[in-house]
Amino acid sequence: MEKEKIPYKIYLEESEMPTAWYNVRADMKKKPAPLLNPGTGKPLTAAELSHVFCDELVAQELNDTDRYIPIPQEIRDFYKMYRPSPLVRAYCLEQKMGTPAKIYYKFEGNNTSGSHKLNSAIAQAYYAKKQGLVGVTTETGAGQWGTALSMACSYFGLDCKVYMVKVSYEQKPFRREVMRTYGASVTPSPSMETEVGRRINKEFPGTNGSLGCAISEAVEAATTREGYRYVLGSVLSQVLLHQSVIGLETKAALDKYGIKPDVIIGCAGGGSNLGGLISPFMGEKLRGEADYRFVAVEPASCPSLTRGRYVYDFCDTGKVCPLAKMYTLGSGFMPSPNHAGGLRYHGMSSILSELYDEGLMEAVSVGQTDVFAAAEYFARVEGILPAPESAHAIKVAMDEAEKCRLTGEEKTIVFGLTGTGYFDMVAYQKFHDGQMTDYVPTDEEIAKSLASAPQI
């Protein structure tokens, strides 16, 4: 039986772990559009970016030609504390669903940050340390990125200042405590500590905050302090580069057993997990060596790819950040308060936006009660309690598997299980109590929010 041949969990040896990140931009014929200076409308130079980001990260951000970028030994050593992550064959899910599909998921939740975010956090902290910085600033929403960065900074002895979206700060005190365990300082955003925070608080009294607004604060805090830089957990091309470790391991594990996926599915907020997971496979597709279907799954309440516009927009609410060309809902867009979990950013990685625009990737949006139903189903058969974010991918993977059940096709489905849901039990409770609701923004709301995007 095949079951004998393919284990439940495919682990690579440490010696088989990637030694270089894969830079998908090198294989893209049409490169993602450059970041623009909002003042001049011209592409940002390395010198300009280096006020905000570490020098090496600026170089990575601008590098769209080198296919591979070596992973420094110090980062590889850290990776070994929680990587390689398992590629799991979902035998129990397949059996329960009665599907002939072969389902695999790459599980990134087996580390204390609870998600894939640590893959980039440790890289960014390393380059900050190497540059001799005192510390870094960042924002966090649901808290996965902030937790990951706190862990990474603690490892390298860097100061870590996290602006946490106010509503999450209040609703997720335990996330905050994990960050404190790792020595980070956590400030609810918008705060009165920064100029932009004070301005937003004045303009929108009693606001719950948003990711875009916390980004503005973190950038201001980094650029007005000696020895600090700003770091970001998604959206940027450098982050997708670091997250390519997910896809490289996935591909190595599949290759080991001669498995070729038909479809690769990932949830998409800013795009770091999806981009990292699909990159090496997309590279093959771009080079004409293989073909795959790629599916980005986003929440119906924050549908940047499926309902946004592909234009230049601000990366943050306070409009202090560069302009990025991306699928966007407008930098002022805020998902409805009933939206649980992450995947709440108004835009999408420039790389993924370009690939989607060229028709190389599909996108679909799903409602949150369906997502939680899939999450619970999955938890009961596969044992893992998924993060709401990850459950978006589960939902669509199960939909694909159900199609296979109906048609009898034995497709191979791979999806990214980005993290665990331990800190999302308030949302699970709402779901159990039948109090979870769905929200889909109207066309008018999106149009209104998009009107603020600069028309470039």
Added chain:
Amino acid sequence: MEKEKIPYKIYLEESEMPTAWYNVRADMKKKPAPLLNPGTGKPLTAAELSHVFCDELVAQELNDTDRYIPIPQEIRDFYKMYRPSPLVRAYCLEQKMGTPAKIYYKFEGNNTSGSHKLNSAIAQAYYAKKQGLVGVTTETGAGQWGTALSMACSYFGLDCKVYMVKVSYEQKPFRREVMRTYGASVTPSPSMETEVGRRINKEFPGTNGSLGCAISEAVEAATTREGYRYVLGSVLSQVLLHQSVIGLETKAALDKYGIKPDVIIGCAGGGSNLGGLISPFMGEKLRGEADYRFVAVEPASCPSLTRGRYVYDFCDTGKVCPLAKMYTLGSGFMPSPNHAGGLRYHGMSSILSELYDEGLMEAVSVGQTDVFAAAEYFARVEGILPAPESAHAIKVAMDEAEKCRLTGEEKTIVFGLTGTGYFDMVAYQKFHDGQMTDYVPTDEEIAKSLASAPQI
């Protein structure tokens, strides 16, 4: 370099996983004392026990002669969803401490129940299902066992009724929601649902509940319903048997690299993790094939081994359960309310009690602020946020490593990292805020509580 030879994480192949549990009682010259019927004072028969426990589990409970008991294929398949668990070389901890000691930990937290408890939960659920039962009842304190049992019951389609110590039910609503995600019903204990619950509520109005009291309720609920049996997550010999999978994997991983530990350390509440971890090594010691030091670590606030008495006592507060000969603080003992986390049972596994009494194992107690300091130190260097329970073992492993630093000895230290602390952030917060206190019961308190133990 040795670092090149021994990976950060030693994973066994699925084919190297144990196919039989190891029963340490078979190698004990003096067997643990039998469970007694509290009415007659005579050893309980299989027939008597089978009113409370599943038949196969009764057989395992009474079996002190078979060295190996095969693990049914269905359980081995489930194990493959989250096992083998990694044996981690704590390179970062060693380096940070500057110790020549070689530190390994067996990490059991990489599953959604967050602890080793799942190893026995799935076995007990399997035998209940095999016997054609409708469901099982149990108690839970900190919630790890209840979560594990909920997952196991959901896998086999069994009804699962959990009595959760009232104070934990109120303080840990998220634990409760995880159990609900897996379909369990969770009742705060003492409840008004059972006779014993009503009696305890009447006798101690406003009580916060205790493990011993929740056990009484769960046993009553099982024995008064058709098609139900009671299951327990620690203390019993059958549980130590199932948990031997921890020790067997640890030993196989060490053997693979020719490593012989000098000292093996585990936290001890009821003793399931420690017993499981040390069993195969203890077997070698009992058979005269090798020698090891074993150290049980218990909280200073609930010090059954270090300050209890080795006598027959009730396993529960309501005195409806059998009598077990064990190190006990008295069945009415309740740790001070400022005690965080688990390890709050008044007694200790009969197997471990006997081994300790014969001088084959050491025991030490530690204060909780020291434990949380060790937990935070460990989290920052090794990346894993430990459960407070597990941090007891970390504390003593670090103490041993520190001794090596002072003497220059290159000892090999192995400890059990039983689980993660995601649901213990209230306690971490207290620690961060400097509000955590230590409590050590007085001799008078222990003597008073012990006075209730039957003097057999």
